[in-house]
Amino acid sequence: MRPSRPSRRCHGALAAVLAGAMVVLTACGGSGGASATDAATAHGPIKIWYSNNEQEIAWGKQVVDAWNTAHPTEQVTAEQIPTGKSSEDVIGAAITAGTEPCLIYNTSPAAVPGFQKQGGLIDLSSFADGTSYIETRTGDLAKQYASTDGHYYQMPWKSNPVMIFYNKDMFTKAGIDPTNPSLATYDEFLATAKKVVDSGAAPFAIYPAPSSEFYQSWFDFYPLFAAATGGKQLVADGKSQFNTPEGLAVANFWKQIYAEKLAGNETHTGDSFADGTAAMAIVGPWAISVYKDKVNWGVVPVPTADVMTADQIHTFSDAKNVGMYASCTNQGTAWDFLKFSTSQEQDGQLLTLTGQMPLRTDLPTTYAEYFAANPDYKLFAEQAARTVEVPNTPNSVEIWQAFRDAWTSAVIFGKSDVQQALTDAASKIDQLAGRT
Amino acid sequence: MTTSITRSPVPRDNPATPSAPDAGGGRRRTSLVTRLFGRQPIGMLLAAPYAVFIAVIFAYPIGFAVYMSFTDYYFTAPGVTVPHPFVGFDNYKTVLTDPAVLASFGHVGIFLILNVPLTVALSLGLAVALNRAIHFRTFFRTAYYVPYVTASVAVVAVWLVLFNADGLVNQILGPLAPDPSWLVNSVWAMPMIALFVTWKGLGFFILLYLAALQNVPRELYESASVDGAGAWRSFRSVTVPGVRQATALVLLLAIVTGANLFTEPYLLTGGGGPDGASTTPVLLMYQQGIQQGNPSTASAIGVVLVILVLIVALVNRRLTERSER
Numbered sequence: 001m002r003p004s005r006p007s008r009r010c011h012g013a014l015a016a017v018l019a020g021a022m023v024v025l026t027a028c029g030g031s032g033g034a035s036a037t038d039a040a041t042a043h044g045p046i047k048i049w050y051s052n053n054e055q056e057i058a059w060g061k062q063v064v065d066a067w068n069t070a071h072p073t074e075q076v077t078a079e080q081i082p083t084g085k086s087s088e089d090v091i092g093a094a095i096t097a098g099t100e101p102c103l104i105y106n107t108s109p110a111a112v113p114g115f116q117k118q119g120g121l122i123d124l125s126s127f128a129d130g131t132s133y134i135e136t137r138t139g140d141l142a143k144q145y146a147s148t149d150g151h152y153y154q155m156p157w158k159s160n161p162v163m164i165f166y167n168k169d170m171f172t173k174a175g176i177d178p179t180n181p182s183l184a185t186y187d188e189f190l191a192t193a194k195k196v197v198d199s200g201a202a203p204f205a206i207y208p209a210p211s212s213e214f215y216q217s218w219f220d221f222y223p224l225f226a227a228a229t230g231g232k233q234l235v236a237d238g239k240s241q242f243n244t245p246e247g248l249a250v251a252n253f254w255k256q257i258y259a260e261k262l263a264g265n266e267t268h269t270g271d272s273f274a275d276g277t278a279a280m281a282i283v284g285p286w287a288i289s290v291y292k293d294k295v296n297w298g299v300v301p302v303p304t305a306d307v308m309t310a311d312q313i314h315t316f317s318d319a320k321n322v323g324m325y326a327s328c329t330n331q332g333t334a335w336d337f338l339k340f341s342t343s344q345e346q347d348g349q350l351l352t353l354t355g356q357m358p359l360r361t362d363l364p365t366t367y368a369e370y371f372a373a374n375p376d377y378k379l380f381a382e383q384a385a386r387t388v389e390v391p392n393t394p395n396s397v398e399i400w401q402a403f404r405d406a407w408t409s410a411v412i413f414g415k416s417d418v419q420q421a422l423t424d425a426a427s428k429i430d431q432l433a434g435r436t
Numbered sequence: 437m438t439t440s441i442t443r444s445p446v447p448r449d450n451p452a453t454p455s456a457p458d459a460g461g462g463r464r465r466t467s468l469v470t471r472l473f474g475r476q477p478i479g480m481l482l483a484a485p486y487a488v489f490i491a492v493i494f495a496y497p498i499g500f501a502v503y504m505s506f507t508d509y510y511f512t513a514p515g516v517t518v519p520h521p522f523v524g525f526d527n528y529k530t531v532l533t534d535p536a537v538l539a540s541f542g543h544v545g546i547f548l549i550l551n552v553p554l555t556v557a558l559s560l561g562l563a564v565a566l567n568r569a570i571h572f573r574t575f576f577r578t579a580y581y582v583p584y585v586t587a588s589v590a591v592v593a594v595w596l597v598l599f600n601a602d603g604l605v606n607q608i609l610g611p612l613a614p615d616p617s618w619l620v621n622s623v624w625a626m627p628m629i630a631l632f633v634t635w636k637g638l639g640f641f642i643l644l645y646l647a648a649l650q651n652v653p654r655e656l657y658e659s660a661s662v663d664g665a666g667a668w669r670s671f672r673s674v675t676v677p678g679v680r681q682a683t684a685l686v687l688l689l690a691i692v693t694g695a696n697l698f699t700e701p702y703l704l705t706g707g708g709g710p711d712g713a714s715t716t717p718v719l720l721m722y723q724q725g726i727q728q729g730n731p732s733t734a735s736a737i738g739v740v741l742v743i744l745v746l747i748v749a750l751v752n753r754r755l756t757e758r759s760e761r
Contacts, residue, residue, distance in 0.1 A: 085722075085726075086727075088727070089727070092511070092729070095511070095512075095513050096511040096512070096513065096514075097514075098513060098514035098515075114728075114729045118510065118512050118513055118516070119512050119513040119515075119516030120512075120513045203602075209706075210620075210706060210709070211706030211707045211709060212706055212707035212708055212712070213707050214723075264601075265710070266596075266600050266619060266620050267596055267619070267704075267705070267706045269596055269597075326513045326515075326516070327513065327514070395728070397727050397728045397729070398728040398730070401723060401728065405536075405712065408709060408710070408711055408712075409711045412710075412711075413616075413620070413622075413709075413710050413711045
């Protein structure tokens with residue numbers, strides 16, 4: 001039996017219900033809040049999010065406990081950042097919904113321009129001692145984190161300067177000196193990589209993620225570009241800086257790595273360095289605690305075209321910072337807690353518990369005792385003074401995606417000419433950097 | 437099936453009964469309620485929660501997406517007021533002249549051409565087999581359903597191991613294995629995704645067909661057998677027409693879910709690789725709308741996708757209705 005058609009009247013009533021619901025939803029769209037002036041000086045309970053890795057959870061818990069003990073009327077509630085495809089997706093959605101906490105200790109510098117455009121970040125320079133506190137703590141490196149208006153919408157917090165980790169046992173098997181491997185220049189690196197693969201010591205010499213996510217170029221192109229240029233960013237003053245002989249040399253170096261199958265171009269599940277698929281990895285000091293029981297490792301700076309001394313070499317910072325978010329109603333407490341959690345004492349705790357480098361000046365001397373007891377980390381502390389951040393520019397993520405698309409095409413899969421790909425990407429990125 | 441009819445206890449049009457002074461008003465009230473909510477207001481009440489659900493979860497977002505696609509829009513924090521100027525068809529011009537977007541529609545077209553017929557043919561064939569009294573029937577039914585209920589992330593890892601350059605499949609194929617390997621090969625990436633999705637979703641579609649097969653009268657098979665029909669002839673003349681409604685549903689679901697392809701190119705081919713050979717419209721919507729903060733262009737891609745899916749679904753419906761007649 002064929003069901004009877006709903007009457008026109010039913011359609012009308014349903015439409016009325018749908019329209020009514022939409023009106024209600026639309027009316028719910030705007031929400032008021034405490035005035036910005038009141039919130040900026042208000043004190044009271046606040047909420048924070050921190051990262052969900054074991055070491056940072058330990059640091060987060062102890063800093064919150066220490067604060068709460070001393071400030072019974074300004075309690076801090078801490079949670080791990082909710083899981084999602086990425087922290088940036090989660091934070092972006094929370095900003096739109098107005099559900100983000102006061103402080104997030106996992107704010108990617110690349111996402112800051114987008115969050116700022118959303119109106120989701122508090123200008124830290126608006127606090128009386130905001131700019132001076134940041135610049136005193138972080139020194140000259142702080143300038144990389146200032147937005148285009150010269151203000152700070154993020155607290156530079158910690159870096160993970162990326163370097164080349166290598167597996168000493170695999171190098172020994174390949175007949176390479178494990179204490180002083182020849183990895184300083186592109187030519188040396190290529191020769192060593194070939195030895196590793198030809199000897200059968202490892203299936204691949206190195207295995208950066210070959211996937212298309214916008215941030216993957218931070219772990220193949222960008223560290224070597226920073227080293228080759230003495231610390232240039234991808235974009236400066238609204239113009240791309242990579243379509244140069246140095247940028248081309250870096251791209252050609254990686255293209256050769258892929259063409260000779262010294263690196264894999266397939267998605268690898270797991271950690272290729274830890275599971276023995278690759279003899280080298282390009283990561284920061286966070287990995288020391290991960291690899292310490294799995295790999296007999298050594299570390300050297302990223303290679304350059306010509307020999308440079310270690311104290312001249314720059315690299316990518318892989319920093320994570322702290323943002324203060326717009327829905328925070330007790331910003332006075334949030335600012336005080338932010339300074340407390342980035343004090344010399346708490347930065348020392350961060351270093352001890354996570355092995356990550358606080359973004360503060362004179363790291364090796366400030367925590368000399370720690371580095372004497374943990375010499376593995378000293379090289380990273382010295383490298384931390386010469387780190388390059390992603391540019392704080394409008395359309396940052398779109399810019400990196402444009403670069404990544406060109407990179408995967410020309411370098412990883414060899415589908416297009418490298419020089420042409422860089423030229424096309426530079427042209428597109430120049431337009432994006434100039435678009436507000 | 438019987439239908440109960442509720443009658444008014446007082447005949448309203450009885451000429452022998454004089455009208456009370458307020459009767460006209462009462463009639464107007466009754467007719468207004470009837471006009472708004474039909475003769476069964478309680479039915480509307482029962483349907484209202486779902487109607488509100490549809491309004492909140494589907495209608496409002498779709499309407500809002502259409503609005504965003506005609507404006508320069510980005511998401512802001514509550515209380516932040518920014519202009520969202522009307523830009524006409526600019527966002528549509530942008531996406532429809534973007535080679536990456538056009539390529540993504542091509543990729544999903546290839547996917548549908550491979551996935552939809554495979555899904556229908558395999559799920560119907562396997563459902564017919566599993567409907568017979570075969571050994572280990574329950575085991576096979578469960579086995580086909582397991583991939584469907586297993587998280588994509590876990591299953592993808594297995595496929596990565598099977599189909600990478602040194603994987604089991606290439607070891608079996610030896611010199612016949614493609615180079616570059618399956619998932620990093622521009623030619624093979626999309627067919628591999630189609631194969632993966634077909635395999636993973638098969639259990640669900642088999643269930644639909646198994647349910648439909650229970651409604652095919654056994655007498656029809658007996659009659660066909662008496663008329664001399666073999667197994668293939670019975671399948672073509674009894675089974676296929678008998679499950680036509682289910683086939684229409686399988687086609688529609690396969691088209692709609694296939695057009696919304698996201699997880700597999702995101703995980704299996706490293707975000708639409710190699711070199712963008714497996715990007716899909718929804719993957720680009722995620723990149724542009726969520727990661728890059730351009731919901732206007734992402735919405736324009738979404739609206740184009742919805743229109744194309746509706747057209748395909750309409751054509752599918754017309755074709756299945758015609759064959760039904």
